[in-house]
Amino acid sequence: MRYIIIAYLSFFLYVLLGHAPTTTVVLMPDEDGGVGRVTVNTQQEEYVLTEPGTFVQVTERISPPGEMDQETIDRVFGPALEMQVPLPVSFHLYFQSGSSIPDAASSELLPKIVQLINERPYPQVSIIGHTDTMGDKDLNNLLSLERAEAIRNMLADQGVPREIMEVSAHGQNDPLVPTGPDVSEPRNRRVEILVR
Template identity: 40%
Template sequence: MKPNEAQLLAELPAPAKSFILYFLEGTTDITPESAPMVEEIRSEIAKRPGAEVQVTGHTDTVGSDSDNDALSQKRAEEILNLLASRGFDRAIMSAVGRGERELKLPTGDNVGSAVNRRVEVIVR
């Protein structure tokens, strides 16, 4: 490796980091086990100059498609609001809801699944 290549590699931005927070059924309330993850996300954003944050909400299959679309969007916005309340500019963040379209654990319709009730946060 040439001397300047090592320096260039050291200056590359850190790879994106992802976090998953889980929610109580039918709500925008994160589980007690997920609460400490908010501080980890905050810390990761703070150490990245020019950070971009993508927040994607998901649901399980309980409820109608339209209700789950709305709930997943509300979950994503809840986390975005939580991060904004800790001083981060909303302009660096985006929130989208995917409803039950991207199940982490495939299930039948109207099946409650804690692993599917989640928000994924990607910090770049």
């Protein structure tokens, strides 16, 4: 019994002194302008943050939501915010049917992409090949790989180190625009370059 009282008192003191172990969660707008949601779960309850700048605190229970002003955000989270890694950027390069040579407009993008890669701290580049649903599935796997490798070689020729590039091929399995089988869809004949 005594232990319970001590535990209770020390918890009470903790709360009074502001030292109760606390998690504070603040929802922020995404860098692309959208706003997501955060669900905050404890074993007993759940709260969903939907408005940017709102927060809850969790000790034993979840507090009512409040609004955190920019000054407090900067004071508390400034160093973490400053260290945030730049937003990953993705590009799409497009191909003629059956070809693994990007079209002219796509090829012209490459110098800009190389420049962006060079500006990043410790950049990594994922190159993902895709096809539309025309023709044989296995051949499309092969074609999507050829497309991705062609882009890797072009980037390497422009000075991007091979060891920071990773190639993968999704064939016709991951269309940008879902279609039925055997559909020629220019928007699906693509290579995605994701720069992190």
